[in-house]
Amino acid sequence: MLQIEHLRKCFDGFAAVRDASLQVAPGEMVAVIGPNGAGKTTLFNLITGQLTPDSGRLFFKGENIAGLPAHRICRKGISRSFQVVNIFARMTVFENVQAARLSRLGKTRQLFAAACSMAVPQTMEILESVGLADKRDRIGGSLSHGDQKVLEMAIALGVDPDLLILDEPTAGMSPEETAVVLELMKRLNREMGLTILFCEHDMELVFSISQRIMVMQQGRSILEDTPPRVRCDARVQAAYLGGGDVC
Amino acid sequence: MRFKSAGFAFAALAVLFLLPAVLPRYYLYLLSLVLVTGLLATSLNLVLGFGGIYQFHHAVFYGAGAYVFALMLMKTGLPAWLAYVSAPAAAALLSLLMGLICIRLSKLYFGMLQISLGSLVWVVVYRWYGFTGGDDGLQGIPVPGALSSTSGAYIFVLAVCLLCLALMYRIVNSPFGRIFQSIRDNPERSAAIGVDVRQHQLIGLVLAGAFAGVAGALFVTVEGSAFPEMLFWTLSLEILVMCLLGGWLTFWGPMLGAAIIVVLRTWVGIYTDYWTLILGVILMLLIYFLPDGVLGRARKKKTIENPVAGAGKV
Numbered sequence: 001m002l003q004i005e006h007l008r009k010c011f012d013g014f015a016a017v018r019d020a021s022l023q024v025a026p027g028e029m030v031a032v033i034g035p036n037g038a039g040k041t042t043l044f045n046l047i048t049g050q051l052t053p054d055s056g057r058l059f060f061k062g063e064n065i066a067g068l069p070a071h072r073i074c075r076k077g078i079s080r081s082f083q084v085v086n087i088f089a090r091m092t093v094f095e096n097v098q099a100a101r102l103s104r105l106g107k108t109r110q111l112f113a114a115a116c117s118m119a120v121p122q123t124m125e126i127l128e129s130v131g132l133a134d135k136r137d138r139i140g141g142s143l144s145h146g147d148q149k150v151l152e153m154a155i156a157l158g159v160d161p162d163l164l165i166l167d168e169p170t171a172g173m174s175p176e177e178t179a180v181v182l183e184l185m186k187r188l189n190r191e192m193g194l195t196i197l198f199c200e201h202d203m204e205l206v207f208s209i210s211q212r213i214m215v216m217q218q219g220r221s222i223l224e225d226t227p228p229r230v231r232c233d234a235r236v237q238a239a240y241l242g243g244g245d246v247c
Numbered sequence: 248m249r250f251k252s253a254g255f256a257f258a259a260l261a262v263l264f265l266l267p268a269v270l271p272r273y274y275l276y277l278l279s280l281v282l283v284t285g286l287l288a289t290s291l292n293l294v295l296g297f298g299g300i301y302q303f304h305h306a307v308f309y310g311a312g313a314y315v316f317a318l319m320l321m322k323t324g325l326p327a328w329l330a331y332v333s334a335p336a337a338a339a340l341l342s343l344l345m346g347l348i349c350i351r352l353s354k355l356y357f358g359m360l361q362i363s364l365g366s367l368v369w370v371v372v373y374r375w376y377g378f379t380g381g382d383d384g385l386q387g388i389p390v391p392g393a394l395s396s397t398s399g400a401y402i403f404v405l406a407v408c409l410l411c412l413a414l415m416y417r418i419v420n421s422p423f424g425r426i427f428q429s430i431r432d433n434p435e436r437s438a439a440i441g442v443d444v445r446q447h448q449l450i451g452l453v454l455a456g457a458f459a460g461v462a463g464a465l466f467v468t469v470e471g472s473a474f475p476e477m478l479f480w481t482l483s484l485e486i487l488v489m490c491l492l493g494g495w496l497t498f499w500g501p502m503l504g505a506a507i508i509v510v511l512r513t514w515v516g517i518y519t520d521y522w523t524l525i526l527g528v529i530l531m532l533l534i535y536f537l538p539d540g541v542l543g544r545a546r547k548k549k550t551i552e553n554p555v556a557g558a559g560k561v
Contacts, residue, residue, distance in 0.1 A: 074441035088432035099429040100440040108426040
């Protein structure tokens with residue numbers, strides 16, 4: 001579904017992503033791990049068009065999407081959440097998700113129709129599945145950090161993506177909130193067949209739910225394999241898991 | 248509750264339309280000015296408060312509408328209704344052209360470039376004596392007979408303003424309006440949900456320009472003249488202040504702000520030439536005590552008392 005070949009991005013001579021390659025098949029749950037500054041977020045920004053790659057190729061469903069603007073990439077079926085909360089802070093929870101639905105339905109240029117009755121059931125369905133239905137009329141910016149991260153995911157789901165990219169979905173969350181998000185990710189992947197690519201610092205979470213893991217270090221993808229094999233790899237243990245023989 | 252407010256709105260409309268029967272001409276004229284200025288401020292707020300675009304020189308489209316309307320009446324034999332249609336069309340076109348140039352820049356840089364381009368238009372109008380009358384402006388514009396009396400002009404201005412306000416209210420609450428607000432809150436996130444941010448901003452700018460053009464034609468109808476100050480940047484600043492004063496995140500705020508400033512200017516202007524001094528003091532107080540504007544403050548108070556009911560209303 002997604003195929004990344006030798007992607008590269010430099011900022012003023014510093015190669016944030018030096019040489020990254022990755023394959024994601026339909027229905028998979030793939031994690032990207034690596035120490036801080038390894039280039040995970042930059043890689044995601046390259047995939048979803050917030051940044052333009054300097055070189056390398058980026059195929060989605062067989063089509064080269066490298067360098068397309070973000071909104072075009074979204075319409076091809078890739079949606080994402082952000083590491084730092086990125087919501088519509090002055091709109092209600094309902095309107096946040098509804099905006100994504102309206103965009104997906106291609107209704108954003110309708111000038112005189114009434115928005116309040118549009119895409120209501122689908123929006124409520126998403127809010128119910130993430131557990132925000134009872135907060136639908138709260139202003140997005142007034143939610144707790146954990147709820148804002150969940151809303152972030154709900155917005156991403158609003159465009160009905162084929163591939164969902166989550167940049168540290170549980171960063172800054174309490175253990176209870178993390179468990180809820182974990183459960184949600186599992187359900188989206190297993191029951192609804194959504195392909196998920198995510199990065200995360202919580203190793204326990206990564207190893208428990210991902211089918212494959214890609215390891216990044218200093219802008220390079222150094223390994224791409226199943227969780228047990230990644231856990232045993234000497235480079236990973238030295239660079240990331242802090243040594244010690246686990247296998 | 249809903250029935251009651253509909254009844255109230257109907258009563259208010261009836262009063263507004265019947266005012267010419269009881270009100271002296273001077274007050275009708277003043278009320279017409281409030282309506283025209285309010286329409287202009289509301290059109291600015293369409294892009295400012297609901298789109299988050301720093302349109303610093305909005306008066307250019309007001310002036311463009313006024314001059315196109317006036318010149319068509321003075322220099323061509325075309326019917327007046329065509330002039331009323333051409334004014335917003337020309338303002339929208341100018342808005343599209345300036346938008347295409349400025350839209351690549353964001354926030355303050357957009358505003359700065361917009362002021363520069365707008366001032367360019369102002370200079371042309373200000374200096375081109377042969378065509379626009381230069382700094383003398385255009386006087387004695389042959390407004391259609393039925394609209395040349397104060398009460399006729401008032402009724403016409405009231406009807407057109409109400410129509411435009413209703414249209415803008417629909418737009419703000421349409422799917423486009425929702426997406427426009429999402430762009431205001433977070434352009435990056437809007438792009439990530441598949442919204443072509445620049446295209447939507449351009450649509451918004453063109454719409455706002457068109458409504459400003461209507462306001463310009465209405466002003467000429469009331470005043471019978473057009474002058475270059477209508478597209479000078481100080482007027483843009485003034486309508487920006489109206490939006491902030493009334494509440495730029497509310498729909499009716501700019502209308503209220505326009506009413507306050509027009510009335511204040513008229514009354515304080517009787518006693519002193521330094522009325523802007525009073526305005527300055529009011530502005531300073533505003534920034535300290537009502538950062539969300541008058542209506543914004545009222546809404547916030549309602550939201551605190553009843554968190555669910557007050558949320559999300561425009």
